[in-house]
Amino acid sequence: xxxGNLRKVASLSAVVTALSLxxxxxxxxxxxxxxxxxxxxxxxxAVPGEILVKFRPGLxxxxxxxxxxxxxxxxxxxxxxxxxxxxxxxxxxxAAIAKLQKNGNVLYAEPNYMxxxxxxxxxxxxxxxxxxxxxxxxxxxxxxxxxxxTGSEKTLLAIVDTGVDYSHPxxxxxxxxxxxxxxxxxxxxxxxxxxxxxxxxxxxxxxxxVGIAGLxxxxxxxxxxxxxxxxxxxxESVANGITYAADRGSHVISMSLGGSTPSQxxxxxxxxxxxxxxxxxxxxxxxxxxxxxxxxxxxGVMAVGATDISDNKASFSQYGSWISxxxxxxxxxxxxxxxxxxxxxxxxxxLSGTSMxxxxxxxxxxxxxxxxxxxxxxxxxxxxxKSADDTGTAGFDKLFGxxxxxxxxxxxx
Numbered sequence: 001x002x003x004g005n006l007r008k009v010a011s012l013s014a015v016v017t018a019l020s021l022x023x024x025x026x027x028x029x030x031x032x033x034x035x036x037x038x039x040x041x042x043x044x045x046a047v048p049g050e051i052l053v054k055f056r057p058g059l060x061x062x063x064x065x066x067x068x069x070x071x072x073x074x075x076x077x078x079x080x081x082x083x084x085x086x087x088x089x090x091x092x093x094x095a096a097i098a099k100l101q102k103n104g105n106v107l108y109a110e111p112n113y114m115x116x117x118x119x120x121x122x123x124x125x126x127x128x129x130x131x132x133x134x135x136x137x138x139x140x141x142x143x144x145x146x147x148x149x150t151g152s153e154k155t156l157l158a159i160v161d162t163g164v165d166y167s168h169p170x171x172x173x174x175x176x177x178x179x180x181x182x183x184x185x186x187x188x189x190x191x192x193x194x195x196x197x198x199x200x201x202x203x204x205x206x207x208x209x210v211g212i213a214g215l216x217x218x219x220x221x222x223x224x225x226x227x228x229x230x231x232x233x234x235x236e237s238v239a240n241g242i243t244y245a246a247d248r249g250s251h252v253i254s255m256s257l258g259g260s261t262p263s264q265x266x267x268x269x270x271x272x273x274x275x276x277x278x279x280x281x282x283x284x285x286x287x288x289x290x291x292x293x294x295x296x297x298x299x300g301v302m303a304v305g306a307t308d309i310s311d312n313k314a315s316f317s318q319y320g321s322w323i324s325x326x327x328x329x330x331x332x333x334x335x336x337x338x339x340x341x342x343x344x345x346x347x348x349x350x351l352s353g354t355s356m357x358x359x360x361x362x363x364x365x366x367x368x369x370x371x372x373x374x375x376x377x378x379x380x381x382x383x384x385x386k387s388a389d390d391t392g393t394a395g396f397d398k399l400f401g402x403x404x405x406x407x408x409x410x411x412x413x
Contacts, residue, residue, distance in 0.1 A: 045111075045113065045114060045260075045261070046111035046112055046113045046114060046234075046261075047111075047112040047113075047114065047234050047236075048093075049088055049089050049090075049093060050076070050086055050087070050088055050089070050093075050111070050112040050234075050236075051073075051086070051087050051089060051093060051096065051097055051100075051109050051110060051111055051112060052084050052085070052086060052087075052109070052110050052111070052112050052235065052236060052239075052263070052265045053084065053085055053086075053087050053100060053106060053108075053109045054082075054083050054084045054085075054106070054107040054108050054109075054264070054265070054268070055083070055085075055105055055106055055107065056104070056105045056106065056107060057083065059105050063105065067103070067105065068087065071089070071096050071099060071100070072089060072090040072091045072096070073087040073088060073089050073090070073096060074087065074088050074090075075087055075088075076088045077236070080236075080239065080240050080243065081240070081243035081244075081247065081269075081272060082239070082243060082265070082268040082269055082271075082272050083107075083268075084236075084239065084265045084268065086112060086236050093111065096109075097109045097110065097111070108264045108265075110263055110264060110265065111261075112234050112235055112236050113234070113235045113259050113261045113263055114232055114233070114234055114235070114259055115226075115227070115232070115233055115234075115235060115238050115257045115258055115259040115294075116227070116231055116232050116233075116257060116258065116259065117161065117162065117192075117194045117227055117231040117232075117256060117257050117355060118256050118257055118258050118283040118284075118285055118286055118293075118353050118354050118355040118358075131212060131213050133212075133333050134212055134213065134332075134333055135309050135328070135331075136327075136328030136332060136360065137213060137215075139309070139311075139328055139404075140215070140327065140328065140360060140364070140404070140405050140406060140407045141406050141407050141408035141409070142213070142215055142407050142408075144407075144408035145215075145364075145367060145407035145408040145410070145411050146206070146217075147408075148371065148408070148411045148412065149367055149370060149371045149411050150206070150216070150217050150218045150367075151203075151216040151217065151218040151219040151366055151367050151370045152218050152219065152370055153174070153218065153219065153220045154220075154370065154373075155216075155219045155220065155251050155252075155366050155369055155370040156176075156219070156220045156221075156222055156248065156249055156250045156251055156252075157202060157203055157216065157219050157220065157221055157222065157250065157251065157252045157254065157362060157363070157366045158178075158221075158222040158224055158245035158248070158250035158252065158253045158254065158278075159195050159198055159199045159202070159221060159222070159223055159224065159254050159359070160224040160226055160238070160241040160242060160245055160253055160254065160255045160257075161190075161194055161195030161198055161199075161224070161225070161226070161227055161254075161255070161256060161257065162190050162191070162192035162193070162194045162195040162196075162225060162227045162228070162229070162231065163180065163188040163189050163190035163191065163192070163195045163196075163223055163224075163225035164178075164188060164189075164190050164195050164196050164199045164221060164223035165189065165190045165196040165335070165336075165337040165338055165339075166189070166223060167338055168196060168200075168335050168337070168338055168347075169208075169210045169211065169338075170200055170204040170205050170208070170210055170211045170212060170214075170335050171196070171199055171200065171203075171204060171205070171221065171335060174203070174205065174218075174219075174220060174221055175199070175220075175221045175222075175223055176220065176221065176222045176223065176248075177189070177223055178222050178223040178224045178225070178244075178245075178248070179224055179225070179241070179244050180225040181224070181225060181226050181233075181237040181240050181241055181244075182225050182226070182227070182228050182233065182237065183225075188223035188224055188225035189223075189225075190223075190225070190337050191229040191337075192227065192228070192229045192230070192231060193336050193337055194227070194231060194256070194351075194355065195223070195225070195227070196334075196335050196336055196337050197334045197335060197336060197349070197351055197355075197356070198254060198256050198334075198355060198356070198358070198359040199214075199221055199223075199335065199359070200212060200214055200334035200335030201214060201215065201332060201334045201356060201359040201360055201363065202214055202215060202216060202221075202254060202359035202360070202362050202363035202366070203215070203216045203217060203218075203219050203221050203359075203363055203366070204217060204334070204335055205217050211335065211347070211348055212333060212334060212335065212348065214363060215359075215360055215363030215364055215367065215407060216363040216364070216366040216367045216370075219363075219366045219367075219370065222245060222248055222250055224241045224244060224245050225241075226238050226240070226241035226257075227257060233257070235259065235263050235265055235266055236265070238255075238257065238266060238269075238295075239263075239265050239266055239268070239269035240269075242255075242266075242269040242270060242272070242273050242280065243269050243272050243273065245273070245278065246272060246273035246276040246277075246278045247276065249276075250273075250278050251277070251278065251279065251365075251366060251369045251377075252278065252279050252281060252362050252365045252366045252369065252380075253273060253278050253279070253280045253281065253362075254281050254358055254359050254362030254363075255280065255281065255282045255283065255295060255358070256282075256283045256353070256354070256355035256356070256358045256359065257282075257283065257355075258282070258283055258284075258285045258293035258294060258295065258296055259293065259294050260291075260292075260293060260294070261294065262292075262294050262297070262298075263294060266294060266295050266298060267295075267298050267299065270295060270298050270299070270300045270301060271299070271300055273300075274300045274377065277376070277377055278377060279302060279365050279369070279377035279378075279380055279381055280295070280300065280301045280302065281301070281302045281304060281358055281361050281362040281365060282295045282296045282298075282301045282302065282303055282304065282358065283296060283303075283304055283353070283354035283355050283357065283358040284296045284303050284304060284305045284306075284317060284318040284319065284320075284323055284354045285317075285318040285354060286306075286316040286317065286318065286353050286354055286355075287316070287318055288315055288316050288317065288318065289318060289319075290318070290319055290320050290398065291318055291320070292318075292320065292322070293318060296318075296322065297320070297322050302324045302325070302361065302365070302381045302384075303322050303323050303324050303401075304323075304324065304325060304326070304327055304354060304357045304358045304360075304361045305317045305318070305319055305323050305325070305326045305327075305329075305354060305357065305399070305400065305401065306326065306327065306328070306329025306330060306352075306353065306354045306356065306357040307326045307327065307328055307329060307330070307357070307391065307400070307404050308328075308329075308330040309328075309330065309331075311389075311391040311404055312391075313326065313392070313399045313400065314329050314330045314352070314354075314357075316352070316353065316354075317329065317354055317357075318354070319398050319399045320398050321398050323398060323399075323400070323401035324361075324381065324384075324385060324401045324402065325361060325384060325385055325388050325400070325401045325402050325403060325404070325405050326357065326388075326391065326399075326400040326401060326403065326404045326405070327357035327358070327360040327361050327404060327405050328356070328357060328360060328404075329352060329353055329354055329355070329356045329357030329360075330352045330356075331350050331352055332350060332351060332352065332356035333348060333349065333350045334348070334349075334350075334351070334356070335347070335348060336348055336349045360405065361384065361405055364384060364405055364407050364410055364411075365380050365381070365384060367407065367410070367411050368380045368383055368384060368410050368411055371411045383410055384405060384410050385401070385402035385403075386402070387405075387406050387409035387410040387412075388401075388402045388403030388404060388405050388406055388409075388410075389403045389404050389405075389406045389409075390403045391403050391404045
């Protein structure tokens with residue numbers, strides 16, 4: 001790495017701004033809903049004037065309308081898969097939430113928080129990358145794993161992110177266009193770059209004389225867009241993306257994103273995905289501290305930290321007792337959208353972050369699930385944890401979890 005090439009960013013919101021400035025200017029992201037698009041400031045903590053509400057099951061629509069009118073609210077979207085709907089509040093949002101929480105017909109009410117892509121830094125690299133430039137491939141023993149399995153299309157890996165450029169030569173023909181919860185259509189094309197980068201790490205094609213190699217090169221990719229071109233998305237969009245991916249039969253759901261605030265709506269979506277058999281793999285976050293990011297700190301997920309080329313914890317990687325494993329996340333070369341993108345480069349480039357570590361684990365989970373189809377999601381998680389290489393204190397520790405992943409050991413009997 002050349003000195004000066006790596007531009008460190010102090011906070012997650014600053015990262016999103018940096019990515020947008022690289023090619024998209026200062027436009028606010030468009031945050032999706034079931035009734036159209038809405039503009040939200042890129043560093044907003046929550047969507048202004050919006051709350052997520054889950055009413056008691058069986059409550060009549062007339063009762064909901066009456067309660068909403070009394071509190072000066074109106075619905076801006078239909079009820080989602082886990083019974084949550086978005087309400088627009090004309091007055092004080094905090095006051096409306098407080099009143100709803102005291103109502104016996106309301107299970108919970110919370111702000112419609114924001115989540116952001118979990119990048120830490122950007123590094124520009126030559127536009128003709130080769131497999132030899134992917135230091136992480138050998139670090140996680142991928143070639144030995146490929147001698148056992150490269151996966152198959154019977155295994156579905158969802159990338160819940162900024163979308164995926166399904167025209168990319170390293171991904172073409174293996175991506176289901178999925179769903180775009182930002183623009184509310186069935187074409188999750190990536191207009192930012194982050195999701196395509198993650199998709200390449202997890203599952204770019206191999207032996208095609210093009211570009212790079214993904215860890216699970218033959219599995220099917222489902223593109224789900226929940227983050228806008230500026231890297232931000234509401235918790236509503238994220239929750240809907242999770243349940244959509246689960247309903248589509250995703251064996252693994254990869255989410256390189258996070259917000260600083262817990263959410264019952266997000267937890268409900270993850271619980272629902274678990275009930276459908278999906279393993280949810282999430283980035284720990286990038287502030288370098290022992291602090292929680294969500295969904296990484298939710299129950300039922302596999303939270304991933306980042307390691308560097310020397311198997312140290314990456315300086316930016318968050319840590320804590322909820323971490324599952326570590327994976328390479330520093331200076332990771334992968335696919336970028338074929339057309340112009342905010343990162344400022346086309347086809348290939350390097351990024352650093354727990355965002356990059358997460359698809360390595362998600363790709364490995366897809367390989368394990370394909371190799372051992374009778375395993376449950378939690379059994380796949382346990383197999384990856386048990387087979388990980390100790391990189392810190394012997395056994396589990398809050399910096400690395402169970403250790404840095406070892407793909408060959410994980411797919412072995």
